[in-house]
Every structure is written in structure tokens, then in C-alpha cells.
Amino acid sequence: MKTNATPLSPTGQHSAEGLTRRRFVQVLGAGLLVSVTGPALAQNRRRSSRGGGGPIAARIHLGADGRITVLTGKIEAGQGARAEITQAAAEELRVAPEAIDLIMGDTRLTPDDGITAGSRTTPSTLPAVRRGAAAAREVLVEMAAREWGVDPPAIEVADGRLKHAASGRSVTYAELAGRPSLAKAFQRPVGDGVTLTPVKSWRVMGQNFPRPNARALVTGEHRFPFDQVRPGMLYGKVLRPPAYRARLVSVDLAPARAIEGVVVVWDGDFVGVAAPTTHQARKALAAIEATARWEILPHPSSRELFEHLRTTARGGVPSNPFAGEFAQAAQSLERTYHVPYVQHAPMEPRAALAEWSDDGLTVWMGTQNPFGCQRELRRVFDLPADRVRVVVPDFGGGFGGKHTAEAAIEAARLAQAAGRPVIRQWTREEEFTWAYFRPAAVIDVAGALDAQGRLTHWHFVSINPGGAGLATPYRAPQRHERAVASQDPPLRQGSYRALGATANNFARECFMDELAALAGMDPLAFRLANLEEPRLRAVLIEAARRFGWEEKARRREPGVGVGLACGTEKGSFVAACVEIETDPSLRQLRVRRVCEVFECGAVVNPDNLRAQIQGAIIMGLGPVLREAMRFAGGRMGNASFERYRVPRFSDLPELDIHVLDRRDLPSVGGGETPIIAVAPAVANAVYHAVGRRIHALPVSAA
Amino acid sequence: MKTSVRLVVNGRQVTVETEPDRPLLEVLREDLGLTGTKYGCGEGSCGACTVLVDDRSTHACLTPVADVAGKSVLTIEGLGADGRLHPVQEAFLAARAHQCGYCTPGMIMEIAGWLRRGERPRPEEIPARLEGHLCRCGSHYRILEAARRVLASQPVRQP
Numbered sequence: 001m002k003t004n005a006t007p008l009s010p011t012g013q014h015s016a017e018g019l020t021r022r023r024f025v026q027v028l029g030a031g032l033l034v035s036v037t038g039p040a041l042a043q044n045r046r047r048s049s050r051g052g053g054g055p056i057a058a059r060i061h062l063g064a065d066g067r068i069t070v071l072t073g074k075i076e077a078g079q080g081a082r083a084e085i086t087q088a089a090a091e092e093l094r095v096a097p098e099a100i101d102l103i104m105g106d107t108r109l110t111p112d113d114g115i116t117a118g119s120r121t122t123p124s125t126l127p128a129v130r131r132g133a134a135a136a137r138e139v140l141v142e143m144a145a146r147e148w149g150v151d152p153p154a155i156e157v158a159d160g161r162l163k164h165a166a167s168g169r170s171v172t173y174a175e176l177a178g179r180p181s182l183a184k185a186f187q188r189p190v191g192d193g194v195t196l197t198p199v200k201s202w203r204v205m206g207q208n209f210p211r212p213n214a215r216a217l218v219t220g221e222h223r224f225p226f227d228q229v230r231p232g233m234l235y236g237k238v239l240r241p242p243a244y245r246a247r248l249v250s251v252d253l254a255p256a257r258a259i260e261g262v263v264v265v266w267d268g269d270f271v272g273v274a275a276p277t278t279h280q281a282r283k284a285l286a287a288i289e290a291t292a293r294w295e296i297l298p299h300p301s302s303r304e305l306f307e308h309l310r311t312t313a314r315g316g317v318p319s320n321p322f323a324g325e326f327a328q329a330a331q332s333l334e335r336t337y338h339v340p341y342v343q344h345a346p347m348e349p350r351a352a353l354a355e356w357s358d359d360g361l362t363v364w365m366g367t368q369n370p371f372g373c374q375r376e377l378r379r380v381f382d383l384p385a386d387r388v389r390v391v392v393p394d395f396g397g398g399f400g401g402k403h404t405a406e407a408a409i410e411a412a413r414l415a416q417a418a419g420r421p422v423i424r425q426w427t428r429e430e431e432f433t434w435a436y437f438r439p440a441a442v443i444d445v446a447g448a449l450d451a452q453g454r455l456t457h458w459h460f461v462s463i464n465p466g467g468a469g470l471a472t473p474y475r476a477p478q479r480h481e482r483a484v485a486s487q488d489p490p491l492r493q494g495s496y497r498a499l500g501a502t503a504n505n506f507a508r509e510c511f512m513d514e515l516a517a518l519a520g521m522d523p524l525a526f527r528l529a530n531l532e533e534p535r536l537r538a539v540l541i542e543a544a545r546r547f548g549w550e551e552k553a554r555r556r557e558p559g560v561g562v563g564l565a566c567g568t569e570k571g572s573f574v575a576a577c578v579e580i581e582t583d584p585s586l587r588q589l590r591v592r593r594v595c596e597v598f599e600c601g602a603v604v605n606p607d608n609l610r611a612q613i614q615g616a617i618i619m620g621l622g623p624v625l626r627e628a629m630r631f632a633g634g635r636m637g638n639a640s641f642e643r644y645r646v647p648r649f650s651d652l653p654e655l656d657i658h659v660l661d662r663r664d665l666p667s668v669g670g671g672e673t674p675i676i677a678v679a680p681a682v683a684n685a686v687y688h689a690v691g692r693r694i695h696a697l698p699v700s701a702a
Numbered sequence: 703m704k705t706s707v708r709l710v711v712n713g714r715q716v717t718v719e720t721e722p723d724r725p726l727l728e729v730l731r732e733d734l735g736l737t738g739t740k741y742g743c744g745e746g747s748c749g750a751c752t753v754l755v756d757d758r759s760t761h762a763c764l765t766p767v768a769d770v771a772g773k774s775v776l777t778i779e780g781l782g783a784d785g786r787l788h789p790v791q792e793a794f795l796a797a798r799a800h801q802c803g804y805c806t807p808g809m810i811m812e813i814a815g816w817l818r819r820g821e822r823p824r825p826e827e828i829p830a831r832l833e834g835h836l837c838r839c840g841s842h843y844r845i846l847e848a849a850r851r852v853l854a855s856q857p858v859r860q861p
């Protein structure tokens with residue numbers, strides 16, 4: 001394995017400093033890596049893709065010094081994967097989590113565990129890591145059993161030590177790490193047959209375990225992608241069109257080229273500069289911008305957005321197939337909901353440092369999708385997999401927004417032309433303009449009730465946000481649910497925390513409140529009368545109880561209202577009750593209190609889960625209170641934190657978070673679903689407060 | 703046109719050869735290798751770049767380096783002493799007041815500035831005092847907890 005200039009750190013402290021092979025071996029632990037030769041390791045990695053089948057060695061390395069290195073293709077962006085995967089490995093290896101170094105997101109070293117998104121880390125990566133760790137433990141037990149001539153079940157493992165009680169013999173992992181036969185044994189594939197520790201016997205999982213590299217975050221030592229440095233590195237900038245759908249007609253690069261130390265690249269649509277400092281790069285870019293002439297083509301504005309999405313719906317907008325039944329129904333209702341584009345706005349903008357060497361292309365970047373970005377880079381630069389390495393230092397927030405490789409491609413193009421490493425650090429304005437957005441949505445809903453207030457027919461057409469959360473969890477004997485794409489979404493769009501479930505659940509849960517009113521029922525009672533799913537009922541009932549729903553919903557206080565909403569997505573269940581205060585114009589809307597109850601099976605790390613729920617609730621307040629991208633003439637009108645107001649300290653509601661820990665159920669992810677109840681609960685509270693139904697986000701746009 | 707700017711950074715006298723209008727943030731990060739101070743917006747509206755200039759909380763992204771000539775700049779890297787964490791850093795660790803941690807240095811410097819200036823905002827005043835600091839992960843509650851703890855534990859220095 002060629003490892004010159006391969007920075008690596010087991011603690012997320014990837015720093016783009018050179019690393020020799022010797023150091024590499026040291027880091028991974030001399031015990032094993034020396035015998036797993038480079039090509040074999042790379043091969044192992046490929047075979048082990050997506051959660052199983054690969055050799056143990058692709059996942060676990062034992063060091064003769066007692067350190068254990070675990071490898072995963074997942075990344076850490078604040079959601080807590082580093083802690084939880086460490087716990088998972090520690091659990092099955094029967095060691096303290098502190099004994100483990102976790103290497104994440106490095107396409108050369110780690111298995112491809114897929115994209116870090118869709119709440120997949122908990123239900124698929126944790127079991128894959130646990131299987132690898134359990135298989136490693138089994139191999140070690142077998143080795144010791146053979147040496148001692150005893151039965152493997154007679155050997156106990158705790159704290160990295162194997163013991164045979166009857167004979168009093170014992171040996172540590174560290175001692176076994178040196179055995180030549182171990183390297184061979186670790187080439188054994190991780191079979192499906194390994195037994196995982198049952199929840200009731202968990203010692204490390206199910207406990208709080210803080211992020212292992214937390215100290216480096218508070219000292220400023222941790223190097224985020226934005227902070228990466230390589231010797232001789234230049235800072236890159238690229239020429240952006242003044243509007244979407246603009247074409248470069250002409251440009252004069254001479255003034256920029258005249259600036260000392262500046263490299264200018266023009267290749268088709270791509271014009272970029274690289275310079276020894278950001279300041280010089282900015283000046284060079286300004287010189288280019290001053291000469292650039294553009295042809296600007298028409299682009300729909302955010303005012304026309306919803307009309308545009310409807311008219312561009314692929315195959316047209318499906319109509320309600322139950323029109324006849326609706327005419328006969330005791331009660332029926334139709335509504336349309338609008339959700340604008342919003343931006344993830346992670347605090348760390350996109351950043352990538354690219355370096356070309358004899359090894360090919362190495363990129364340090366913030367992405368939730370290291371292997372996907374590697375594929376993008378391979379395609380653009382026409383390189384084989386072993387010539388492109390993507391390394392992902394722990395980065396500053398993703399929320400579904402960092403799946404793509406644009407900053408990396410820009411950096412790599414500039415670095416290729418400059419013959420030196422180049423870092424691309426997006427500005428906030430670029431982030432708000434050229435990153436992809438959470439899709440806007442137009443959602444048509446219709447429902448029919450029988451005389452008892454039970455849903456009989458359900459029609460739900462969701463244009464543009466995607467199919468996540470499309471299916472209603474309520475009982476509806478006749479249902480017609482369709483997700484329809486737009487053929488011409490005006491902005492780049494992609495995933496976002498909980499995907500389309502945010503929009504779909506907003507529409508559905510607001511509509512359920514209107515149906516409840518139609519049936520003359522309380523929103524809680526109406527939902528329960530139409531809901532069978534026991535896990536969703538459980539969170540809803542618990543949230544209402546903790547919040548004191550019945551009493552608060554009866555109370556009338558001018559400008560104060562309560563609302564509730566629930567939902568399920570990715571196998572987890574959430575319900576929220578909120579209390580708001582507002583003026584009639586809704587401009588002074590404030591969320592006073594949120595009570596949210598969540599259930600995602602057996603909880604892996606309670607403290608981390610709470611942090612995720614807090615984060616989802618606060619993030620979820622943004623799109624309901626204020627967030628919406630505004631654009632006209634192809635120009636973004638609010639591409640800054642001043643004009644696009646994300647939730648701040650002054651927006652914080654009083655929070656009551658409660659998790660139902662179902663240790664009898666498999667663990668699923670918890671970073672996304674907690675967001676989907678927030679917006680509809682607030683919107684429903686607005687009606688309670690001022691008697692206005694909300695059919696669009698943010699509510700101030702109503 | 704480059705000029706020499708002399709300033710004190712984390713207690714050390716430094717001289718940088720630089721264009722005088724460059725933002726302090728870029729000089730810290732690119733010339734002095736102090737990447738603990740973060741870029742979040744470049745226009746004074748997120749607080750990620752907060753440093754202390756003569757103990758005053760300052761947006762490094764908006765401050766031309768020439769403006770701090772002869773002054774003393776403290777960054778997150780200079781906060782602890784002798785390998786020990788500063789009490790605000792300790793409080794952030796104890797309260798787990800970070801998710802991604804990108805907003806963390808700016809938050810810590812803001813609160814450390816209060817302590818250094820002898821200010822002790824009351825618990826209910828803290829959110830308003832942090833209003834200019836954005837966190838997208840939603841670590842706000844834990845940041846407040848860290849701030850409250852450290853304020854409660856730090857005696858007011860007599861000037």
C-alpha cells in the first residue's frame with residue numbers, strides 16, 4: 001500500500017500533513033497491519049462494502065500496544081456517529097470504549113458503509129460494526145481455546161482480556177495481536193452467523209458516551225475541512241454567474257493574470273483562480289468579474305414558484321379518484337399546502353482541499369457521502385478508484401446538505417492547473433446560492449369522513465418534495481397517495497434532514513386538524529380515533545399527557561394557542577405538543593414551549609439522542625417561523641444570515657423531551673424524524689391562538 | 703501593497719507582512735496557522751470568528767488587520783494555559799455543549815470575554831448576550847448550561 005502523504009488520524013483529527021508508511025503502521029497497530037499488505041487491505045475494503053461479507057481485518061485492527069482501531073466509512077458531522085460506532089465496537093469486543101480509535105470516512109482505508117444519511121447509521125452500520133467486532137472476538141477466543149486446549153465457551157472475555165477460570169490462564173488482546181496466525185485468522189469473512197450481544201446484556205451501548213474528540217473541539221485544535229492545510233497550498237475561488245441560468249458570453253482574464261502569484265483557469269464553463277491567500281484570490285476574482293459579460297435567461301421567481309411546480313408536474317397532477325365517493329360522504333374537505341425552498345446552512349460551509357501526487361488525487365472534504373464523492377471525482381477526472389482518495393475530517397454540520405462533490409471538483413481542477421494543492425472554501429453567499437436546497441412543495445390533500453368522524457377516503461398528491469413520509473399512518477380504507485416530480489424545479493434540490501417527510505407531514509398533520517374541526521372533535525381525540533399503529537399512539541398519548549393537552553386545549557387566552565402533531569418515518573415515531581404566542585399578523589409569533597416524545601427502539605446513547613432531538617426541534621422551528629429562499633430574475637434575494645434568519649437563542653422555547661426507550665425493539669436512527677412534528681404542531685397552534693388556518697410555510701407568509 | 707503589522711497574538715509579539723485591509727480572520731488562519739477561529743459568514747452575522755481584541759469581543763471577519771496593530775488578540779488557541787483548559791472550555795466539555803463543534807470556539811471566546819472584563823450577566827440575560835452567535839446543530843440549551851455554570855463558578859475579579 002502506498003501511503004506516502006496519507007494523513008490519518010484515529011481521532012477525527014485528520015490533518016493534511018504528510019504521513020510516512022512507518023507512522024501509518026504505528027497508527028493502525030503493528031500487530032496486524034504489517035501482515036495485511038496494502039493491496040490486500042484495499043481489496044478487503046472493496047469486498048466488504050455495504051455492511052458485511054468482508055474480512056474482519058477490513059473493520060478491526062488490534063495493536064500490540066492494546067489500542068484497537070475500528071474502521072467505518074461513516075462520517076461525523078455532529079450527529080454523534082463517532083461515539084455510537086465506538087460504543088458498538090466496544091460492546092462486542094468487550095472493551096472500554098476508550099480503548100478504541102475510530103477511523104471514519106476515508107475511501108482508501110475504511111469500508112464503504114454507504115452514505116451517512118437517512119438515519120441508516122443506527123440500523124445498518126452499527127450492526128455491521130458489531131458483527132465485525134463480534135467476529136474478531138470469536139477468533140480471539142478460538143485462538144486462546146486452541147492454545148490452552150479448552151472449549152471456547154469456557155473462556156470469558158472482559159476488558160480486552162480472555163480468561164479461562166478453571167485453569168486460571170489468561171491472555172490479553174494486545175498479547176494476541178502479535179501472533180502471526182491472527183493476521184490470517186482476521187482474513188476470515190465476517191459471516192452472518194455471529195451472535196450479537198442482546199440488549200439486556202449491553203454494558204456500553206445504551207449508556208451515555210461523549211464524543212471521543214470533544215476536547216479538540218473546545219481547544220480549537222480539531223481541523224475541520226475548512227481548516228485543512230498542505231505545504232504550498234493555494235486558496236481557490238471560482239467565477240459564479242450573477243444569476244441562475246446565466247451564460248458566460250465573454251471574459252477578459254488578463255487583469256487577473258497580471259496579479260502576482262495568481263493562477264487563472266478557464267476551461268469551458270469553469271473560470272477559477274488560485275492564489276497564496278484568500279485576499280489575493282478575492283481580488284483576482286473581482287478583476288475577472290468586472291470583465292465578465294453574461295446572457296441571463298428567464299428563471300421563475302419564488303413568487304411564481306408554486307404555480308410553476310404545479311404546471312411542471314411530470315405527467316400532470318393526479319386528480320382525486322374518489323370524486324364520486326366524496327360527493328356522498330358525510331363530510332369532506334380539500335386543501336392545498338405550500339412549502340418553500342429552504343437551505344441547510346450548516347455553520348461550516350462546503351470546503352475541500354485537493355492535492356495531486358504520484359498517488360493520484362487526494363481530497364480532504366466535508367461530505368456525508370465519501371464514496372459517492374469519490375465516484376463523482378473519478379467520473380470528472382476519468383480516474384480509477386485507487387487513484388482517488390476522499391478523506392473526511394469530522395466536519396461542521398451536514399443535515400442532508402453535503403452529499404455532493406462540487407467544492408472538491410473545483411479544488412481539484414484548480415490544483416491540477418496550479419500544480420499545487422488548492423483549498424476551496426465556499427463563502428456563505430455561495431452556500432446560500434449554489435448549494436442544493438430542501439425541495440419546495442405543493443401538496444393537494446383531500447379527505448372524506450363518515451358520520452362517526454372516521455376517515456373513509458384519502459387523497460394526497462405531493463408535488464416535488466419526494467416520497468418520504470408520503471404514506472399516512474392513519475387508517476384510511478380507501479387511499480390514493482402519489483409523489484410527483486417537477487420536470488423543472490427552479491433551484492438545485494436534494495436531501496435535507498428527514499427529506500420530503502417534513503413537507504408531507506406538515507400538510508397531512510395540518511389537514512388532520514381541519515378534519516378534526518369538521519368532525520367536531522378535539523385534534524387529539526380525532527387522531528386517536530383514526531390511528532391504529534401502537535407505537536405512534538404511544539408517543540402521541542404520552543406527549544399529550546406530559547403537556548397537559550386536554551386542559552390547555554380547552555383554555556382560551558387571546559394570542560396564545562396550543563397545537564399538536566405526530567408522525568412516523570424511518571421506523572421511528574414522534575409526537576409534539578407546542579404552545580405559542582402571537583399577534584394577529586403572525587409577525588410576532590413565538591414558540592413558548594415544545595413537548596416532544598420520541599421512540600426509536602432501543603436507545604444506543606441517550607445523551608446523544610437528546611442532543612439530536614434538541615437539534616431537530618430547533619432546526620425545525622426555522623422553516624415554520626421564517627425561513628424561505630426568495631429569488632427573482634434568477635438572483636437569490638436573501639443569501640445571507642442577515643436576510644435569511646435561522647433560529648437563534650431568542651427563539652428557544654422551553655423544551656420537554658421524553659424518549660420512550662423500547663429495549664425490546666431494534667434500534668433505529670433518531671437524528672431526523674424528531675423534526676417532522678414541529679412545523680405542523682406550530683401551525684396548528686396558530687389556529688388555536690388566532691383562528692387562522694395555516695396552509696403555507698413559513699406561517700408569517702400566510 | 704504589503705506593510706508590516708505588529709500585534710500581540712495569544713501573548714506573543716508577532717509581525718505580519720500583509721495587505722493592511724485583509725481581515726484579521728484570514729491573517730490568523732492563513733498566515734499564523736491559527737485555524738481555531740472559524741469562518742461562518744464573513745459579514746459579522748454569525749459569531750463564529752469571535753476573538754478578543756484587548757479583551758473586547760470582536761468579529762475577526764470584519765476587522766482589517768491594520769486596525770489591531772499594537773493591540774492584543776486572544777484566540778481559542780491562547781485561552782488555556784500550560785496545557786490546562788480554561789474554565790469556559792471545561793464548562794463546554796462538561797455540558798457537552800457541542801454537536802459538530804464548529805460554532806464552539808466563537809461561543810467560548812464570547813463567554814471568556816465576559817469573564818475577562820468582569821461581566822457576570824444574570825442567567826436570564828445570557829440568551830440575549832449570545833444572540834449574535836449562530837449554531838445550526840441546536841446545541842443552544844447546552845451552551846446556555848455551560849455559560850451558566852461557568853458564570854456561577856467564577857468569582858468576579860476586582861479591577
Ligand code: FES
Binds near residue numbers: 745747749
Ligand atoms: S464569520 Fe465573522 S461573524 Fe460570521
Ligand code: FES
Binds near residue numbers: 078806837839
Ligand atoms: S455545534 Fe454545530 S453549529 Fe453549533
